[in-house]
Amino acid sequence: MKNNKVTWTNALLGHIAKGERIPKSLASNYNQTEVKEALKTESKNKCMYCESNVSHVAHEHIEHIKPKAQNKFPELTFEWTNLGLACPVCNMNKGADYDNNTPFINPYVDNPTDNFIAMGHFIYNRPNKPRAELTNRTIELNRPELIEKRKERIESIIRLIERYHSMNDGALKDALLAEINLEIADDKPYSMCSKSIVEAMINN
Incomplete structure (x- = not known):
């Protein structure tokens, strides 16, 4: 993801600027196995918020610390320092609030x-x-x-x-x-x- 961050971000922001629908294949490019594995290692397989061992209770979610919503921080969609590992409940409770x-x-x-x-x-x-x-x-x-x-x-x-x-x-x-x-x-x-x-x- 690191090597493609700039290209993906520019493409994403280009679609938003034109009012176009963002292709799912682009919007979800951060959700890759190697990204999730790196986050699991960094967080010791625990939800960054509640400390649950995520894989024991549910599928892990890649959390955007600053929400990636178009009216929030879409430019940080592929930014590594904006990603974390969260359980589904914590991730959904936080939602797009920021x-x-x-x-x-x-x-x-x-x-x-x-x-x-x-x-x-x-x-x-x-x-x-x-x-x-x-x-x-x-x-x-x-x-x-x-x-x-x-x-x-x-x-x-x-x-x-x-x-x-x-x-x-x-x-x-x-x-x-x-x-x-x-x-x-x-x-x-x-x-x-x-x-x-x-x-x-x-x-x-």
């Missing part, structure tokens, strides 16, 4: 922990963070199915933590701690919530 004055949190650029706080299996925007509040409300980061998935994930980690605290054997205790750290690594789903539990139950 306010340059209050843009959604972009986890490829913004540090999520500067904007959100995890408390158990809930995600809250930090006070006086309007971009985080808008992102949370619009994308619905605490929708029921996400809460349930996070709860399952956290409960499995808590069981490991309880075993860790009950162990006296140094080697086994170290092995359990290593396993816990693997389970909250950035490539695991809902790692933000999981890390907050470990921080509260082990590190404090």
Whole structure:
């Protein structure tokens, strides 16, 4: 896609300028297997917004951070830095909404922990963070199915933590701690919530 970006963008904008219907074959040129695979690697196979392991719940969507709609940012349709990986629900909830004055949190650029706080299996925007509040409300980061998935994930980690605290054997205790750290690594789903539990139950 990188090699063809300029050509495709010029063709797309040319159709828009003439009021012509954009050929589907052109409009969807960003939706290529190699692009999706690169995004999956970059996002560790997780939705950029809710941290779900996308391939476990649905087909991945290539998300345009700034919407590609003709009345929005069509010139960014094929721009790599404007693409991300999202689950279908987050992608549809966000839709074509975008306010340059209050843009959604972009986890490829913004540090999520500067904007959100995890408390158990809930995600809250930090006070006086309007971009985080808008992102949370619009994308619905605490929708029921996400809460349930996070709860399952956290409960499995808590069981490991309880075993860790009950162990006296140094080697086994170290092995359990290593396993816990693997389970909250950035490539695991809902790692933000999981890390907050470990921080509260082990590190404090």
